[in-house]
Amino acid sequence: MRVCPKCPKTFVRKDALTRHLATHNKPVKRPQPRPQPPASASGTKRQRAEKVSDVFTKRTIRPTEEVAEDLLLFQEEARPQIAAALEEDLTAKTDVLLLADVFENFWKLTMDNYGLDAAHMFTAPRLAWHAALKMTGVELELFTDIDMHLFIERGTRGGVSMISQRYSKANVPGTSTYDAAAPNRHIMYLDANNLYGWAMSQALPVNNFEWMDDVEKITTSDIASWTDDGDKGYILGVDLDYPQSLHDAHNGYPLAPKQLHLSREMLSPTALNILNSMDLKPSSNNSISPKFVS
Numbered sequence: 001m002r003v004c005p006k007c008p009k010t011f012v013r014k015d016a017l018t019r020h021l022a023t024h025n026k027p028v029k030r031p032q033p034r035p036q037p038p039a040s041a042s043g044t045k046r047q048r049a050e051k052v053s054d055v056f057t058k059r060t061i062r063p064t065e066e067v068a069e070d071l072l073l074f075q076e077e078a079r080p081q082i083a084a085a086l087e088e089d090l091t092a093k094t095d096v097l098l099l100a101d102v103f104e105n106f107w108k109l110t111m112d113n114y115g116l117d118a119a120h121m122f123t124a125p126r127l128a129w130h131a132a133l134k135m136t137g138v139e140l141e142l143f144t145d146i147d148m149h150l151f152i153e154r155g156t157r158g159g160v161s162m163i164s165q166r167y168s169k170a171n172v173p174g175t176s177t178y179d180a181a182a183p184n185r186h187i188m189y190l191d192a193n194n195l196y197g198w199a200m201s202q203a204l205p206v207n208n209f210e211w212m213d214d215v216e217k218i219t220t221s222d223i224a225s226w227t228d229d230g231d232k233g234y235i236l237g238v239d240l241d242y243p244q245s246l247h248d249a250h251n252g253y254p255l256a257p258k259q260l261h262l263s264r265e266m267l268s269p270t271a272l273n274i275l276n277s278m279d280l281k282p283s284s285n286n287s288i289s290p291k292f293v294s
Contacts, residue, residue: 141207
C-alpha cells in the first residue's frame with residue numbers, strides 16, 4: 001500500500017493487484033479483436049464503449065508519478081478481465097442510482113405540491129387518493145348501514161373489453177368496389193383519449209346517503225331530468241325489459257352490462273371448442289357481460 005503525500009488517498013501497487021487477481025480470479029482469456037463496423041458520426045462501437053468505460057473508471061486523483069505509472073499499467077492489463085463484470089456491475093448500479101434520483105425528485109414533487117410523503121404510501125393510487133381528498137377538502141361519509149354497502153357493491157362494474165364485430169367491409173358509392181345491389185355501408189374510425197382521466201373527473205357521492213320512499217313513483221321523465229353533476233344524485237336498482245325491437249340495433253354492444261358467473265352451459269360452441277383445445281376450465285370469477293336477458 002502507498003499513501004499519496006499530496007492528497008488523502010491510498011493506492012495499491014501494481015504487483016500487489018496482480019497477485020490478488022491471480023489468486024482470487026480464474027484466468028480469463030483476452031478477447032480476440034473483432035472486425036469493427038464502419039465509423040459513423042458518433043464514432044465506432046469500440047470508441048463508444050471506451051468512452052462509457054472511461055466515464056465510470058477514471059478518477060480525478062493526483063498520485064505521485066511512480067504510483068500513476070503503476071495505475072495506468074494496471075488499468076490496461078486488467079481491462080479485459082473485468083470488462084464483463086464491469087458491464088454487469090455498472091448496469092445494476094446505474095439502475096439503482098437512476099431510480100433513486102427519479103424517486104427523490106418524485107418525492108420532492110409530492111411534498112411541494114400536496115404536502116404528502118410518497119415514501120409512506122404503498123402505491124401510487126393510494127397517493128393519488130390522499131391527494132384528491134386533501135386538495136378538494138372533501139370529508140367522505142362512511143356507511144353505517146350494511147345494506148347500503150352491499151347495494152353499492154353489487155353495482156360495481158368494470159370495463160367491457162370485447163370485439164363484437166371483427167370484420168366489416170365498406171360499400172361506398174363512387175368507389176371502384178361499390179356494389180349497387182348491396183346496402184351502402186360506411187366505416188368511421190373513432191378513438192377516445194384519456195378515458196380513465198375523464199371518468200375520475202366526474203362527480204361522485206360523498207355524504208347524506210339515505211333510502212328513498214315511494215321508489216315506484218319515479219318515472220323515466222324524472223330520471224331524464226337528473227343531471228350528472230347536480231347537488232343530489234340517485235343510485236337505482238332496476239329490472240330491465242330489453243325490447244325485441246332493439247336487439248338488432250344493439251346486438252354488437254347491449255346496454256346495461258351485468259356481473260354474473262358464466263357457467264359452461266352459457267358458453268358458445270366456439271368458446272367451448274377453445275376451452276377443450278387448450279385444456280382449460282371456465283373461470284370461477286364473475287364477468288361483466290352485456291346481454292339482452294336477465
